[in-house]
Amino acid sequence: MYKNWFFRRVDRFFDWLENHQKSIYSISLTIFLLLAAGVGGYISWRYWNNPMFADPGTIIEHMANIPLITGMLAMVLILAGGSFVIWMSLSMIKKVKINKMEFDISDSALAESRIQQRFTFISSMLEQNIEILSDIYEDKKSFKRRMEEDTVQQEIISYLASDYRDYIRVFYPDLQSELFILSTTENMDQNTTRMYKFLLRNEKTQQAVYSNRLINGENTLVGLACFEKEFEGESEGQYKVETDEHIIIVMKTGFDLPFEQYDIDALQSIINYSKILYEELMITYYLDTNEVIKEK
Structure with a gap:
């Protein structure tokens, strides 16, 4: 928190x-x-x-x-x-x-229920790895265009974070919640900006943080996904990744459901998994491209 x-x-x-x-x-x-x-x-x-x-x-x-x-x-x-x-x-x-x-x-019974929900979500996310890859990749042309537009990382984060929000809504159907995937701090409120700066200062040790309201208002969960520069080779047939993008995940819920440490763990799992997915998508694109070359 x-x-x-x-x-x-x-x-x-x-x-x-x-x-x-x-x-x-x-x-x-x-x-x-x-x-x-x-x-x-x-x-x-x-x-x-x-x-x-x-x-x-x-x-x-x-x-x-x-x-x-x-x-x-x-x-x-x-x-x-x-x-x-x-x-x-x-x-x-x-x-x-x-x-x-x-x-x-x-509050132990309620806490155990919430832990089980988060654990179930993370398990189901890993089980559906192939389906998630297929949904995001679509086809070679579409993926190449999105790579050039530099939107792949945001799509992955948005896909997984939306699933998490929808999963919470299954158990709390009356819950009011909002999800924002941002690349800048232009439209952030003061509290969210403060948490974002906190994560920037501690990006090597912490990827998510939350703030719950004491009286009224919205509870806020903020995550920071840092896709660092990576070079996998520049020779023919090897793909090259060059990005230094910070993607900000902001989730807001109503006062009745405060965020907990388990939400931080779930969001950090999403962020770490998104980086693995990104690498898998790049490998899929590389293999897809090679197959086209061989066919020719």
């Missing part, structure tokens, strides 16, 4: 606190111990030759005039207060962790 810099740092901070609770407890206790010793020592020194009460009348006032007792009392109060603050802080972290676990358990 995409989050802006503030929320990413808050999440990392809480994860760090959760993973270092023992160290935090020890360091915090040491700080409060040093603070208590410093304050206690200062109070004892401050009232050593200058009693707090010039004419004590009660037992408490007499005890307060004893610098060691006053300093020790200050130390005890600071240590008690510090221990309470540390305990409350660590308890809050544990409570947040328990609440997250309870939430995950309560």
Whole structure:
């Protein structure tokens, strides 16, 4: 899920606190111990030759005039207060962790159903490899023309992403969704552009990211397919691929169905599979061309 810099740092901070609770407890206790010793020592020194009460009348006032007792009392109060603050802080972290676990358990059935749907889609996509190749390739002339127009990559991505959207609609027929295959950021809204730039910065490690609305609006899933420059040879009979195209996949759904990590996995599978399909189509075109040459 995409989050802006503030929320990413808050999440990392809480994860760090959760993973270092023992160290935090020890360091915090040491700080409060040093603070208590410093304050206690200062109070004892401050009232050593200058009693707090010039004419004590009660037992408490007499005890307060004893610098060691006053300093020790200050130390005890600071240590008690510090221990309470540390305990409350660590308890809050544990409570947040328990609440997250309870939430995950309560939604486990729905999550399992969604995982199964995504897994089924990816499996069916791989099983229909021949049919997909045939649908996109059509014939040698058509494919050559589309190669020259540099639209093959977009067609592959559009074909697979549309299938994924239609597959989701089977399980959620009332779902409002939109799919955009873009090559530029001209018509993007601010949130989508921000996620696209995030993927550009992390294109070697991440190909998709999502952002769900907290109150109202559309949930957004963005994927980035980078077809890098490849040279398979320039001698006669070998095909040559030269492209450095970025294809942007944007899927938007209604508020009722938020995106999850499984959607990222599915979209990344589509992107990776599209690159394999592209190579297979190029090989098909190469073999088709060679057959025509042999026939002649």
